[in-house]
Amino acid sequence: MDKHLVKIILGGVIFAIALFINSEIIWLKPAVFLISYLIVGGDIVMRAMGNITKGEIFDENFLMSVATIGAIIIGEYPEGVAVMLFYQIGEYFQDYAADRSRKSISDLMDIRPDYANVKRGDEIVTVDPQEIRIGDVIVIKPGEKIPLDGKVLEGRSMIDTSALTGESVPREVEAGHELISGCINLNGVIIAEVTKEFGESTVNKILDLVENAGNRKSNSEKFITRFARYYTPVVVFIAVFLAIVPPLVFESATFSQWVYRALTFLVVSCPCALVVSIPLSFFGGIGGASRAGILVKGGNYLESLAQAETIVFDKTGTLTKGIFEVQKIHPKGISEEELLELTAHAENYSNHPISQSLKRAYGKSIDNDRISELKEIPGKGVQARVDGRLVAAGNFRLMESIGVDYSEEHWDGTTVHVAIDGEYAGFFLIADELKEDAGLAISRLKELHIKKNVMLTGDTESIGRGVAETLGMDEVHTELLPADKVEKVEEFLGQKSKTGKLVFVGDGINDAPVLARADIGIAMGGLGSDAAIEAADIVIMTDEPSKVAVAIGIAKNTLSIAKQNIVFAISVKVLVLILSGVGLASMRAAVFADVGVTFLAVLNSFRTLRVKKFTQV
Structure with missing residues (x-):
């Protein structure tokens, strides 16, 4: 069982025993209360003292320690122990909530490969992925994580990409297909050539991104951090004022009465609900989004x-889809075959989807020795010499820039015009889906x-x-x-x-x-x-534009929950602060305003992890 939970249960049992003690031994009941207090609150008091030595005085540990020790000093043993006990219960649920949020991130972190099987001659050796270099050949067995990005040389298998994309449907890969690190090989043996070292692999870049996500704070988180920095010292000085000034000014006021009010004020003032629940809301939102890919x-x-x-x-x-296919070829003074051959060679070094479609339509191997003086012109097209002939292929802007008259027919698709040695040679009609x-x-x-x-x-x-x-x-x-x-x-x-x-x-x-x-x-x-x-x-x-709406839905939900927590926490605390200041709120009400509000705000933050409603069609 969790040590934190054991401490809460043990301290709670002893606290309950103390409440029912009815003995003539005067010191027995306070002593049992003190034992309960040391069990549930000893670590908080020690933490507060440690922070004071570091110059970090005004934090929640300091507030809880001063308030509860003060309650014990004025004889309010049950109040002092109850505050610390419920504070620890609140802390336990905060930790549980944070662990739930981290789990959604850590599920993604499981994509980190532990080892790779690399071929060394006729042997297969298990090594650290960081030791593998580009060009090495690796073997991925069924059930293993793909350790590095690569290209399949042999084998066919289904690949589980759900850890990266949130998609449950596996993808099939075979010789010639690209492999992405972090995915899981499901059913076949794959032999692949490594195309990127571990430091540059997809899995490593994603892990760096996720690990650093928590460092980029939202404006709401930054506000709460600044708020707590100035708010806590202010309420401490107000509490000191409440404890000292009224008894000196008003004849009917007693020090014990106003010290109790000041201690109640301190318990209420602890900004835990804000400091914990707001970052937790955004952390949960990031975790929920990662589940959706x-x-x-x-x-x-x-x-x-x-x-x-x-x-x-x-x-x-x-x-x-960005997958263009040649629909029509309209040559002018040249055969279709020759126009396609020359254009495919001219486009050979371009990775643009249109260039790829022309090379697919050609369907033959391209001899790079035939190509020279290659020039890619952004937003216009390409120019190259193929067999000594100057081939220009691109849109109408390219034709205008080189002074070639072109066909102005309008078709449903993208038109690639071609000029050879300054003469218009026809066009290709290419369509996307x-x-x-x-x-x-x-x-x-x-x-x-x-x-x-x-x-x-x-x-x-x-x-x-x-x-x-x-x-x-x-x-x-x-x-x-x-x-x-x-x-x-x-x-x-x-x-x-x-x-x-x-x-x-x-x-x-x-x-x-x-x-x-x-x-x-x-x-x-x-x-x-x-x-x-x-x-x-x-x-x-994934390649799903509908996930833009999913991301916005998750973001709106996260911000809404964060704002709900801010408004709720501040409203309740201000109300109970006023009531405690005028003596209408007990320390038990203060416990609710602190631990209770924190607990409810943390529970509300859990809702950021629920993203299924945004992903349903």
């Missing part, structure tokens, strides 16, 4: 997210009373407006370069209210400047994306 880097970001007023989405990879829950994401945000949902895209007016109308966006801005997106976000920042916040949601790949400029940056698809984890304030581990 949403990593929040600190309570300050959770608090800001609750005040979201404008949500700005990047289109490609955020609201759409909306994510299944994109519409649900926008409708849920409207239910949460978000004032404005905006979409930014580099696509043409017709494509952008079509997607925006399908989703029910409030605004759409098209044909934007990366720098234009930053300007648009600046514009929206100037339009929001003083208390409202602007949230930008991107895929974390090329949105770092906008993510940094917004009040809150949310990156989608953090599973496997270093850029997402580094750049954003909040990381959604």
Whole structure:
């Protein structure tokens, strides 16, 4: 059994015995009360004395020690012991609540791998993941955690990603697929090549993020810390005033009467309910979000997210799947096969989803020796020499910048124009698909009373407006370069209210400047994306835009609970402080105002862990 609980039970039993003692031995009852007091309160008194030697005088340990020892000195033994006993009960439930909140975080921390099986010649050796280098070949057996990021060389298996994403459905991997550290191999043996060392692996970056989340305090937490720093010394001086001045001024007043009132005042004044429950609320909110596959880097970001007023989405990879496929090829003065071959070679070094789709459509191996003078032009496209011929592939801006006349036909999709040696050679029509829950994401945000949902895209007016109308966006801005997106976000920042916040949601790949400029940056698809984890304030581990609404729901709920605790705690304490000052509140009422309010506030904080209602469709 927990030592803390044993101490409470033992002290409580002895306290109960003392209450029923009816002996002629005068010192027996006080002695039993003192034994009970030393059991339940001895450590608090010692802690208060230790803090005084360090210069940390005015804390809850000091207040409880002075109040209870003072009660014993004036003969109020039951009051002194009861206060300390109920204080310890409150502390026990605080610890229990904190442990519950930490457990939701520690469940995520279980993703840390303990070992890795690395191939050394014909042998398999078990080593620390930190000893493995890029290019090493590792073996992951069924039931083992994937220790490092890698690429599958052999084998097929189902992978459990729930610790990272909150999703219960396993993913299938086979040769050629990427492996993410921290996931669990369920049923097959996998042989993989390591692509990142442990320090740079996904699991390590996530663990660093989670471990440091508690260091970023919300404004509410900072306020409570400042409040307690000034509040506690003030109430101590008021208590001293109550104990000394009235008996000297009023003839009918007695020192014992006003000392009792001053001690009651001290018990009430302890700011435990605020100091404990507010950080616990935000800690619980962060823990609850992690259960849903949403990593929040600190309570300050959770608090800001609750005040979201404008949500700005990047289109490609955020609201759409970002998996482009070539739908049509329109060559001009060249065969389809040659146009596709030259364009795929020119696009070979680009990681843009459109470039990937052109290479997939080509479907053959690309000879890098045929490519030279490669140049990627942000927001426009690429240029390269392929077999000595200058190939330019991109949007209409690229064609205009090199002075090539292009086809202005309008199609539902993205048009990639191609010029070869300064002559227009045709275009490709490439289409993207909306994510299944994109519409649900926008409708849920409207239910949460978000004032404005905006979409930014580099696509043409017709494509952008079509997607925006399908989703029910409030605004759409098209044909934007990366720098234009930053300007648009600046514009929206100037339009929001003083208390409202602007949230930008991107895929974390090329949105770092906008993510940094917004009040809150949310990156989608953090599973496997270093850029997402580094750049954003909040990381959604899956590719579901509907989880933006889940994150905002959790944030609003957390802030609401924190505010409830502040209002409730301060209201009750002020009332009982006034009543104790005029002699209408006993020390038992003071115990309720301190321990009781703390207990109720902590119980209320538990509700931040309940996130299921926000994740249900």
